[in-house]
Amino acid sequence: MIWRTATARAIVAESPRARTIVLDVPEWPGHRAGQHVDVRLTAEDGYQAQRSYSIASAPEQDRLELTVELVDDGEVSPYLIEELRPGDEFEVRGPIGGHFTWSVADGGPLLLVAGGSGLVPLMSMLRHRAARGSDIAAHVLVSARGAGEALYREELERLEPRTGLHVAWTYTRQPPPGWTGWDRRVDAAMLDAVGPGPQAGAQSFVCGPTPFVERVTELLVDAGHDPRAVHAERFGPTGG
Amino acid sequence: MDVLHTDGNEVAGVLADVLAVDPTRVRRRCQSCRDEQPLAAHLAFHGAGIVLRCPSSDDVAVRIGVQGDHLTVEWRGTYRIDIARDAQVARV
Numbered sequence: 152m153i154w155r156t157a158t159a160r161a162i163v164a165e166s167p168r169a170r171t172i173v174l175d176v177p178e179w180p181g182h183r184a185g186q187h188v189d190v191r192l193t194a195e196d197g198y199q200a201q202r203s204y205s206i207a208s209a210p211e212q213d214r215l216e217l218t219v220e221l222v223d224d225g226e227v228s229p230y231l232i233e234e235l236r237p238g239d240e241f242e243v244r245g246p247i248g249g250h251f252t253w254s255v256a257d258g259g260p261l262l263l264v265a266g267g268s269g270l271v272p273l274m275s276m277l278r279h280r281a282a283r284g285s286d287i288a289a290h291v292l293v294s295a296r297g298a299g300e301a302l303y304r305e306e307l308e309r310l311e312p313r314t315g316l317h318v319a320w321t322y323t324r325q326p327p328p329g330w331t332g333w334d335r336r337v338d339a340a341m342l343d344a345v346g347p348g349p350q351a352g353a354q355s356f357v358c359g360p361t362p363f364v365e366r367v368t369e370l371l372v373d374a375g376h377d378p379r380a381v382h383a384e385r386f387g388p389t390g391g
Numbered sequence: 392m393d394v395l396h397t398d399g400n401e402v403a404g405v406l407a408d409v410l411a412v413d414p415t416r417v418r419r420r421c422q423s424c425r426d427e428q429p430l431a432a433h434l435a436f437h438g439a440g441i442v443l444r445c446p447s448s449d450d451v452a453v454r455i456g457v458q459g460d461h462l463t464v465e466w467r468g469t470y471r472i473d474i475a476r477d478a479q480v481a482r483v
Contacts, residue, residue: 152407189404203401247403250415250431361396383432385398 154191154242155179159235160214166300169220169268170232171207176215176243182206184275185252185356188217188245192227200226203386205271205358206246209278210254215243218302220268251384253354255280259315260288260347264337264367266359267295270302272384273356277310286314290353292345293318294337294363297325319345337363339370349375354382361385395437399430402441405455406430409464418473424448425470 161173184206191201202225208216221232235241253261253276263273270293280289295301307318321333321341333341347353355376357367364385372378399415406414415431426447433443433452440456445468456463466472 152404187400203404244404247407248400248415248431249413250429251400383398384400385396385434386401387397388395 152244152247154244156240157215157243158240159237161237162235165218165302166220168232168300169218169302171216171218172231172235174215174217174243179215180246182210182215182246183249183252183254184210184279185272186246186248186275187272188215188243188247190217190227190231191242191244192230193242202227203247205275205384207271207274207278209275209282211279211282218268218271218274251356251358251382253279253356255283255285255287257354258287260351260353261290262345262347262353262355262371263289263291264342264355264357264359265291265293266337266363266367267300268302269357269359269363269384269386272358274303274306276356277307277316280316281310281312284312286312288315288347289317290345290347291316291318292321292337292341294321294323294359296323298322298327298330299325317345337367337370339374342367342370342374349377352377352380354380356382356384358384359386361387396434396444397437398435399433399443402435402443402455403431405441405457405462406453406464408462412474416475419445419452420470420473421445421448421450421452422468422470423450427473 155176157174157176159172160175163171165171187203187205189203193199204217207218219228219231222228265273326334357364364383368381368383371381403414417430418427420427424447432446436442443453445452451468454465
């Protein structure tokens with residue numbers, strides 16, 4: 152798979168530790184919601200570092216968007232978060248992966264469970280659903296440490312069509328002031344309340360840090376969800 | 392199980408160089424436990440190279456080494472692989 156040169160056209164702050172990079176990639180072949188790209192940086196001395204980042208944009212959007220969260224001891228994210236400026240270039244290859252993907256044609260209902268920036272590929276699915284004007288049932292549960300770190304909060308409030316779309320949040324450390332919702336780690340009771348239940352034949356997509364994904368997928372299977380319909384993507388302790 | 396691992400989704404970019412199909416959808420049957428799972432569901436451990444392990448038995452499934460311009464893939468511990476013909480990706 153070839154490496155292409157991507158040029159940053161715009162950079163959007165999503166949280167103090169995350170930004171969305173809007174890219175121009177010549178001859179980009181298009182992608183499916185849920186896919187990722189490999190990003191490669193090359194230093195002046197030839198040293199190369201490479202990480203995978205989920206695509207945040209819907210296939211219908213003109214430009215490729217990646218949302219990247221800072222990993223303090225990472226090799227790639229500190230550059231992308233702290234140094235990259237519009238007009239700068241780096242290499243990408245992709246799109247990659249057909250297992251963790253969804254399109255409107257695949258039907259629903261959908262159960263999307265995100266830990267932190269695990270929301271990024273799920274957001275691509277929701278933006279795709281919106282771009283198609285689909286009212287396929289989509290039940291979304293986002294686990295974030297605090298309100299300041301939660302991605303896409305405003306957009307998730309106004310995504311259309313609202314019919315069939317249910318978005319729930321849990322804040323595990325610092326809920327927003329006056330928050331009366333969930334403030335604990337994802338558990339069986341929470342998943343039961345979010346739905347859809349095991350009998351509904353849902354396609355589930357779980358993405359986040361490895362311990363989060365291991366726990367949530369186990370809870371889903373224990374609750375009776377078909378393991379073959381539970382798709383997981385792990386990005387390590389905290390990602391790259 | 393440590394928490395440093397990722398999974399086969401992340402490794403797919405590397406494996407795409409040796410497979411004519413989307414690596415994440417390639418189903419692998421384990422030599423140890425005979426369980427069949429897509430490579431995407433395998434656990435990926437990063438060290439000197441990358442080791443994919445069966446999510447059921449934890450046995451080594453695939454070893455990937457990248458050194459300079461050389462990519463080495465050992466399909467040890469793999470009983471068989473099953474590839475959906477519609478999983479072919481454009482070779483671009």
